[in-house]
Amino acid sequence: MKRGxxxxxxxxxxxxxxxxxxxxxxxVTATSVKATYLYKFGLYVEWPSETFPQARxxxxxxxxxxxxxxxxxxAITADGNIKGRPIIVKLLKPGDRLNGVHILYIDALTESxxxxxxxxQGLPILTVTDGDVxxxxxxxxxxxxxxxxxxxxxWLAVAARQRLQLxxxxxxxxxxxxxxx
Amino acid sequence: MPLRRxxxxxxxxxxxxxxxxxxxxxVASTLxxxxxxxxxxxxxxxxLQTQARLLGHTNAPALLFHDEKYATENLATLRxxxxxxxxxxxxxxxxxxxxxxxxxLPERPGxxxxxxxxxxxxxFKPIVENNERLGTIYLVGxxxxxxxxxxxxxxxxxxxxxxxxxxxxxxWGLQKTITQPVLxxxxxxRRVMEQxxxxxRAEKTTADEVGYLVDAFNDMLVEVGQSTQALEQxxxxxxxxxxxxxxxxxxxxxxxESAPSAMVMVNREGLIEMVNVQAERIFGYxxxxxxxxxxxxxLPQRYRAEHPGLRTSFFADPTPRSxxxxxxxxxxxxxxxxxxxxxxxxxxxxxxxxMVLSAIVDISERVRAANRLAEHAKELxxxxxxxxxxxxxxxxxxxxxxxxINQLASWITEDMQDNLPPSVDKHLQLMRSRITRMERLLDxxxxxxxxxxxxxxxxxxxxxxxVRDLFALATPPPGFKLVLGxxxxxxxxPVAPFEQVVRNLLANAVKHHDKHEGTIEFSAxxxxxxxRYLFSVRDDGPGIPPEFHQRxxxxxxxxxxxxxxxxxxxxxxxxxxxxxxxxxxxxxxSDGVRGALFRFSWPAQxxxxxxxxxVK
Numbered sequence: 001m002k003r004g005x006x007x008x009x010x011x012x013x014x015x016x017x018x019x020x021x022x023x024x025x026x027x028v029t030a031t032s033v034k035a036t037y038l039y040k041f042g043l044y045v046e047w048p049s050e051t052f053p054q055a056r057x058x059x060x061x062x063x064x065x066x067x068x069x070x071x072x073x074x075a076i077t078a079d080g081n082i083k084g085r086p087i088i089v090k091l092l093k094p095g096d097r098l099n100g101v102h103i104l105y106i107d108a109l110t111e112s113x114x115x116x117x118x119x120x121q122g123l124p125i126l127t128v129t130d131g132d133v134x135x136x137x138x139x140x141x142x143x144x145x146x147x148x149x150x151x152x153x154x155w156l157a158v159a160a161r162q163r164l165q166l167x168x169x170x171x172x173x174x175x176x177x178x179x180x181x
Numbered sequence: 182m183p184l185r186r187x188x189x190x191x192x193x194x195x196x197x198x199x200x201x202x203x204x205x206x207x208v209a210s211t212l213x214x215x216x217x218x219x220x221x222x223x224x225x226x227x228x229l230q231t232q233a234r235l236l237g238h239t240n241a242p243a244l245l246f247h248d249e250k251y252a253t254e255n256l257a258t259l260r261x262x263x264x265x266x267x268x269x270x271x272x273x274x275x276x277x278x279x280x281x282x283x284x285x286l287p288e289r290p291g292x293x294x295x296x297x298x299x300x301x302x303x304x305f306k307p308i309v310e311n312n313e314r315l316g317t318i319y320l321v322g323x324x325x326x327x328x329x330x331x332x333x334x335x336x337x338x339x340x341x342x343x344x345x346x347x348x349x350x351x352x353w354g355l356q357k358t359i360t361q362p363v364l365x366x367x368x369x370x371r372r373v374m375e376q377x378x379x380x381x382r383a384e385k386t387t388a389d390e391v392g393y394l395v396d397a398f399n400d401m402l403v404e405v406g407q408s409t410q411a412l413e414q415x416x417x418x419x420x421x422x423x424x425x426x427x428x429x430x431x432x433x434x435x436x437x438e439s440a441p442s443a444m445v446m447v448n449r450e451g452l453i454e455m456v457n458v459q460a461e462r463i464f465g466y467x468x469x470x471x472x473x474x475x476x477x478x479x480l481p482q483r484y485r486a487e488h489p490g491l492r493t494s495f496f497a498d499p500t501p502r503s504x505x506x507x508x509x510x511x512x513x514x515x516x517x518x519x520x521x522x523x524x525x526x527x528x529x530x531x532x533x534x535x536m537v538l539s540a541i542v543d544i545s546e547r548v549r550a551a552n553r554l555a556e557h558a559k560e561l562x563x564x565x566x567x568x569x570x571x572x573x574x575x576x577x578x579x580x581x582x583x584x585x586i587n588q589l590a591s592w593i594t595e596d597m598q599d600n601l602p603p604s605v606d607k608h609l610q611l612m613r614s615r616i617t618r619m620e621r622l623l624d625x626x627x628x629x630x631x632x633x634x635x636x637x638x639x640x641x642x643x644x645x646x647x648v649r650d651l652f653a654l655a656t657p658p659p660g661f662k663l664v665l666g667x668x669x670x671x672x673x674x675p676v677a678p679f680e681q682v683v684r685n686l687l688a689n690a691v692k693h694h695d696k697h698e699g700t701i702e703f704s705a706x707x708x709x710x711x712x713r714y715l716f717s718v719r720d721d722g723p724g725i726p727p728e729f730h731q732r733x734x735x736x737x738x739x740x741x742x743x744x745x746x747x748x749x750x751x752x753x754x755x756x757x758x759x760x761x762x763x764x765x766x767x768x769x770x771s772d773g774v775r776g777a778l779f780r781f782s783w784p785a786q787x788x789x790x791x792x793x794x795x796v797k
Contacts, residue, residue, distance in 0.1 A: 033247075040245050043311055083311060149247065169242040173251050 033150040035072035042082035044167030058086045062101035065091035108133040124163045191360045198352045210337040229304045233318045237308035244315040252279035267321040290317035362391040379406030443541040447476045465515035481513045499528030572630040576623040587616045625751035637675035645669040648703045651684045657691045666704025685752045690720035713782045726773030
């Protein structure tokens with residue numbers, strides 16, 4: 001009896017890393033990856049100079065307040081910065097103005113998302129879309145799932161319309177980099 | 182130092198420069214290679230770092246957005262850089278994210294480090310983006326430092342060899358410039374030493390220190406040559422002097438040896454240094470018995486004490502002189518017998534110092550002869566005295582009866598008066614004439630015997646006047662004349678003998694003349710050499726045949742019968758004796774046909790020694 005008890009303890013101890021790894025795996029979800037990417041895109045995009053009047057002007061990421069990405073995004077960007085700029089996550093309500101937003105994430109399948117995307121047209125805002133939508137509804141960057149992994153597409157024409165310049169390194173790791181659609 | 186063992190400056194220079202070049206090249210090469218290898222490594226490190234940075238930067242998005250494919254493709258581009266053997270990217274969790282190459286990769290990334298393992302250089306470098314460590318890049322390079330080192334060493338070796346070669350060529354050329362004059366100088370010096378020829382000169386080819394050295398060397402050669410020449414000349418002179426001195430000494434010894442007198446050479450201490458065979462003979466010693474002995478052994482015992490003092494005084498004033506002037510000197514033979522000697526002393530400067538050379542003549546014979554002569558002289562004097570007495574007595578005693586006979590004859594003539602038959606008268610006259618002749622003969626004989634033994638008065642004689650007076654006394658016939666020569670002197674001389682000579686000659690000339698007229702010439706000629714006058718009496722009478730030229734000077738010699746020619750026959754004998762008594766000669770020149778010339782010489786000046794027996 002006693003021996004069986006010890007065996008159980010050893011097995012349990014051996015299982016701890018596995019369980020931890022499992023827990024971690026559980027934490028790394030598609031949403032959290034997307035939240036991370038959203039945040040890191042700021043490193044490889046060039047905004048017009050007037051967008052950041054000062055060196056410490058924060059980078060503002062706007063997301064609909066109802067989106068599932070919000071908790072992960074807030075967690076990841078809590079202490080982060082992009083090129084020394086603090087990160088601010090702006091939670092958007094339907095009809096909010098997009099003033100001061102630099103990166104806008106929307107689910108293109110939703111109506112509110114389409115509205116926000118429309119509002120961002122012509123503004124120097126990196127539009128990042130998600131969802132299985134036709135190309136013409138995609139933002140400058142568009143998340144896709146490939147082989148179970150989160151990837152993204154880069155739409156240079158869209159970026160150009162938004163007066164943004166995507167970094168070469170970003171384009172190289174994007175799934176495709178068409179000149180426009 | 183090996184350099185010291187090299188004998189030639191050429192090779193010394195060559196070896197020295199070579200050594201310096203090699204050391205220099207070695208040091209330079211070591212530094213260069215060290216620097217190059219460090220630089221190589223530094224370049225490699227820098228290269229690898231840069232490469233890692235570049236890859237990190239390029240692959241940061243791949244890490245960030247989990248694009249392993251991109252990372253792998255990106256690393257695959259390293260195939261363009263064959264020196265990169267392997268590369269790997271690890272993610273932030275240390276998991277291998279992408280890799281390139283076949284090398285075995287570390288399972289986990291190491292700390293940031295760059296290190297060399299064997300022939301490879303490996304690097305771990307973190308990939309940081311936006312101050313966030315995204316992962317680690319690992320690079321492995323083919324760091325072929327050994328091959329590089331070998332190549333480099335080969336190049337350095339080639340360069341060094343080339344440099345040495347060039348340096349050798351340059352040094353060879355340079356050493357010619359530097360050492361050629363020095364070697365030339367050394368060569369000349371060697372030849373000078375070998376040939377002893379100081380006329381050789383080094384050629385000056387440069388104006389630098391070597392040129393100055395060449396000048397100095399040549400000047401020195403001139404001086405050495407002159408000194409050597411002077412020295413050799415001096416040596417020759419010395420040898421010559423030595424030889425001539427030796428020859429002189431040998432000649433001196435031969436002269437001494439062959440001298441007719443005994444020769445003994447004595448040094449300051451009185452020791453006999455040299456004797457000749459004559460000395461051996463007269464002293465009866467063998468040479469070996471004399472050499473080195475005190476010379477006093479040659480003196481009679483009575484002289485030995487005082488002799489050293491005499492010798493000292495001679496050395497104090499070493500002049501040639503006769504020994505013991507005015508004294509009778511005697512020497513002593515080995516057997517102890519003594520003999521009279523005459524000794525001449527001569528100082529001789531020999532190599533060993535001042536010596537005295539004594540020439541010793543045994544005068545025993547001379548002394549004996551002198552003694553004999555003295556005895557003869559005494560005998561002669563006594564004989565002369567006897568003769569004188571006899572002559573005087575004879576003439577006196579003979580003249581008395583003659584005068585008696587003459588008296589008787591004159592008495593007979595007076596007594597008989599006219600009764601005397603003519604034949605008797607003639608006989609009586611003849612008798613009286615012969616008595617007169619006999620008396621004159623006795624007078625002349627007496628005079629003759631007194632020649633040289635009677636002291637004659639010295640007076641001034643005016644020859645011209647005297648001749649004139651004597652010519653008158655000769656009562657020449659009226660047809661005779663006297664011719665006197667020019668410059669007849671005035672003599673200071675014994676008057677009577679001179680007048681007797683002149684009177685006899687004049688009387689002779691007048692008496693034997695065969696004519697009623699005649700000329701008699703009297704002249705004089707000075708013979709400076711003999712300090713004499715040569716007087717001549719020339720007549721133009723019948724002359725004297727040559728065969729009688731000697732006889733006429735004998736006593737009682739007349740060329741005509743006594744009765745025919747009045748005379749004693751003593752005249753010319755008397756002349757000859759007087760002239761010879763005064764050191765002169767008388768002679769005749771006549772062909773026996775006509776004329777005769779009598780010549781006699783007479784002292785021009787009178788002194789006590791002008792004649793030997795004139796004062797006796």
